[in-house]
Amino acid sequence: MTNVTVLGLGNLGQALAATLLTAGHPTTVWNRSPEKAAGLAGRGAVPAASAAGAVATADLVVVALLDYPTVHDVLEPLAGALSGRTVVNLTSGTPEQARTLAAWAERNGVRYLDGAVMAVPQTVGTPEAFLFYSGSAQAYEEHRDLLALLGEPRHLGEDPGLALLQDIALLSGMYGMFAGHFQAVALGWTAGLSAVEVTAQLVRWLTALLPALPHFAAEMDSRDYTTETSNLAINATGLGNILAATERQGVPAGLLAPLQELFLRQLDAGHAAASLSRAVEELRAGA
Structure with missing residues (x-):
């Protein structure tokens, strides 16, 4: 002991x-x-x-x-x-x-x-x-x-800083999830839906999407963003629609707008056909 x-x-x-x-x-x-x-x-x-x-x-x-x-x-x-x-x-x-x-x-x-x-x-x-x-x-x-x-x-x-760096990385993902949750609930309220109703469906949806994260991670590490499915152009259009609809409902769209900025910068750089995950290159240190 x-x-x-x-x-x-x-x-x-x-x-x-x-x-x-x-x-x-x-x-x-x-x-x-x-x-x-x-x-x-x-x-x-x-x-x-x-x-x-x-x-x-x-x-x-x-x-x-x-x-x-x-x-x-x-x-x-x-x-x-x-x-x-x-x-x-x-x-x-x-x-x-x-x-x-x-x-x-x-x-x-x-x-x-x-x-x-x-x-x-x-x-x-x-x-x-x-x-x-x-x-x-x-x-x-x-x-x-x-x-x-x-x-x-x-x-x-x-390196004694590595544990806290990993902690911050994981918590960043957590707070990003919270931001999406808050946005979803606020939109649901404009249609008379309760936070509990919206959240029940959100949990089901996010659970179904989780397997995409390891796939995106492999693309990010390899820096091979070739895809035939959900490319940046499709997602930029979709997120643009979400932001416009959110504002029309009287809900601030500031939580999601920075993500659209990453998408648009990648489109301007000629990566419309690349995987959605290529947006992370806008955040790569020293890029």
């Missing part, structure tokens, strides 16, 4: 600590608002009065705080105590923030892993959860079995 400390007891921190306790790992917890430790103490966790006290006996320190400035505020005074230990930081942030914190950890002899939790707190520790890690490969291999308790783990590489 590994002595684990969890710093931060918001919804995610609570779920992480509970999962570790269920697996039998001695778990110390700390939070700036100490009352949040009460429920976990009833399950066997050891509440610490200070962050310094929390890490004193830890083999592994798991961090789940509000943001990276808070992580710096909590960890930097503990540099000496953390030297020789492993820190796994599961706080949301940016790749550059992860790299900055990793550099601080290296300067202070702390083995560092940055992570991204691809799960809602309620599913931590279940087969639905998966987590990305980046940073010290040695630390990852040493604690891999324990990390697997939280959700399926995957180490992306030594």
Whole structure:
């Protein structure tokens, strides 16, 4: 069993600590608002009065705080105590923030892993959860079995910013889906349809479309956009109709208009017969 400390007891921190306790790992917890430790103490966790006290006996320190400035505020005074230990930081942030914190950890002899939790707190520790890690490969291999308790783990590489970069990529797709959902519901309302009615059909439609994504991905990686089906010209016409109809219904079309701009730039460049997926070339870094 590994002595684990969890710093931060918001919804995610609570779920992480509970999962570790269920697996039998001695778990110390700390939070700036100490009352949040009460429920976990009833399950066997050891509440610490200070962050310094929390890490004193830890083999592994798991961090789940509000943001990276808070992580710096909590960890930097503990540099000496953390030297020789492993820190796994599961706080949301940016790749550059992860790299900055990793550099601080290296300067202070702390083995560092940055992570991204691809799960809602309620599913931590279940087969639905998966987590990305980046940073010290040695630390990852040493604690891999324990990390697997939280959700399926995957180490992306030594660059500590990679986990958060992958997190941002997946969340970008999520927010794009939300934008489409909001647009669909707003249009449905203009025809007297409830959000529940529209959403039921939208889920059915999107589920049917999901197999197209791996096909598009293969085109994007190969950069071979040859198609005999849904080309850019067809989609630009269709999306143009959607935008016009949306505005006629009195609904703002701003959520979808940027996608049409990508289509039109590709048409202007002579790619009307190419696959719809070629629009991604407008977003390729350095293009």
